[in-house]
Amino acid sequence: MQFRSCVSKGSRFNQVYIPKSMEKTIEPGDLVEVRLLKKRFRLFYSKNLQKLTEFKESIIKRIFSITGEFENVETTFIVGSFLAEKIDYNDIDVVLLVSKKSESLEKEVYSQLVNELNLKFHILAIEKQRFGHLIEACPLTRVMFSSFISSKETAIPEKRVIDKNHIKFLLMMPSDLLEIKLSSRAFYDSLRRLITIEKFLDNQALDVKIINSELNKLIGDKLFQRIKNNEEIEQKSIDDLRKIIKDKIGKIYRLL
Numbered sequence: 001m002q003f004r005s006c007v008s009k010g011s012r013f014n015q016v017y018i019p020k021s022m023e024k025t026i027e028p029g030d031l032v033e034v035r036l037l038k039k040r041f042r043l044f045y046s047k048n049l050q051k052l053t054e055f056k057e058s059i060i061k062r063i064f065s066i067t068g069e070f071e072n073v074e075t076t077f078i079v080g081s082f083l084a085e086k087i088d089y090n091d092i093d094v095v096l097l098v099s100k101k102s103e104s105l106e107k108e109v110y111s112q113l114v115n116e117l118n119l120k121f122h123i124l125a126i127e128k129q130r131f132g133h134l135i136e137a138c139p140l141t142r143v144m145f146s147s148f149i150s151s152k153e154t155a156i157p158e159k160r161v162i163d164k165n166h167i168k169f170l171l172m173m174p175s176d177l178l179e180i181k182l183s184s185r186a187f188y189d190s191l192r193r194l195i196t197i198e199k200f201l202d203n204q205a206l207d208v209k210i211i212n213s214e215l216n217k218l219i220g221d222k223l224f225q226r227i228k229n230n231e232e233i234e235q236k237s238i239d240d241l242r243k244i245i246k247d248k249i250g251k252i253y254r255l256l
Contacts, residue, residue, distance in 0.1 A: 016034055041061045041064050041068075041151065043057060043060060043061065043064075043149050043150075044151070044152065044153045044154065045149055046145070046148045046149070046150075046156070048146070048147060048207075049083060049147045049148070052083065056082070059119070060078050060149055062116070062117060063078065063113060066112055066113055067109060067151070068151065069112075070096075070108070070109060072098045072100060072102065072105060073098055073109075074097050074128060074152075075096075075151055075152045075154060076094065076095070076096055076097070076150065076151040077094070077095040077145070077148045077149070077151075077154075078092065078093065078094060078149045078150075079093045079095055079144050079145060080093030080122075080144070083147055083148070084147065084208065090120065091119075091121055091122050092119060092121050092122070093121075093122045094121055094122065094124070095124050095125075095126060095148075096109065096123065096124070096125040096126070097131055098125050098126070098127055099127070099128060100127065101125050101126070101127045106123045106124070106125050109123050109125075110123045133161075135156060135157065136159050136160060136161045137161040137162070137163040137166055138170075139167075139196045139197045139199075139200035139201075139206065140170065140193065142156075142160075142200065142206050143196050143207070143208060143211065146206050147208070160203065162201070167197060167201075167256060168256075170193060170197060171194075171249060173186070173189075173190055173193070174190035174193060174194055174245050174249060175249060177190055177242065177245055178242055178245060178246060181238070183230055184227040184230055184231060184232065184233045185230035187233075187245075188215075188224075188228050188230075190245060191215050191219070191241070191244065191245065191248070192211055192212070192215055194248040194252065195211050195214055195215060196211055198251060198252055198255070202255070218244065219240070219241065219244070223237055223241075227241075
């Protein structure tokens with residue numbers, strides 16, 4: 001004898017209602033078996049994120065369904081431009097909170113997502129224990145999680161920890177641009193990083209839109225769009241950007 005029924009929450013505990021047609025077959029005190037056939041996925045929005053379209057929500061639910069098949073994955077997060085932009089995003093950023101990180105997990109998840117959804121993804125797996133430290137001490141992690149959708153309810157702690165060694169590590173790439181000529185996109189990423197670190201040390205709110213707006217005002221919309229799109233820029237613009245980077249690095253070291 002088998003039956004399927006939705007779990008209904010009672011006043012004191014979760015209950016399963018027996019179909020009326022089976023009331024003479026299954027009686028109080030009988031031992032029954034309940035088997036999960038299909039998981040109903042909920043989407044947990046961060047507090048400052050506006051509701052997405054049904055289309056995007058359906059994609060996220062499918063992502064959560066796929067990542068949920070991996071035993072090591074405890075929580076899945078969707079972050080980045082997919083949440084903020086209507087169409088101007090290159091891929092979908094997926095962060096996996098795992099009990100133990102393995103070398104093959106990111107590749108396996110990426111392969112399965114691409115095969116089933118035919119979309120581009122960027123996968124990052126973080127061990128649960130390390131995540132707690134990163135969310136408190138890493139400005140880049142905090143700004144990444146300023147907006148997110150998760151497969152489980154997750155609270156981001158307000159506590160911040162100043163890890164000087166980690167901050168100095170994050171300054172390595174912007175510092176390299178003072179001497180090495182890389183793509184214009186490298187200047188875009190480095191300047192956003194510096195603004196993020198500065199705001200973190202000043203205990204200001206970290207929000208991607210605010211950071212982008214501040215950079216736009218700092219260098220002008222024309223140059224902002226060019227380096228964002230990785231377009232070629234002239235030497236004068238490179239010199240101007242290097243001066244801003246140098247000033248920002250100096251201010252950050254004074255804040256440390």
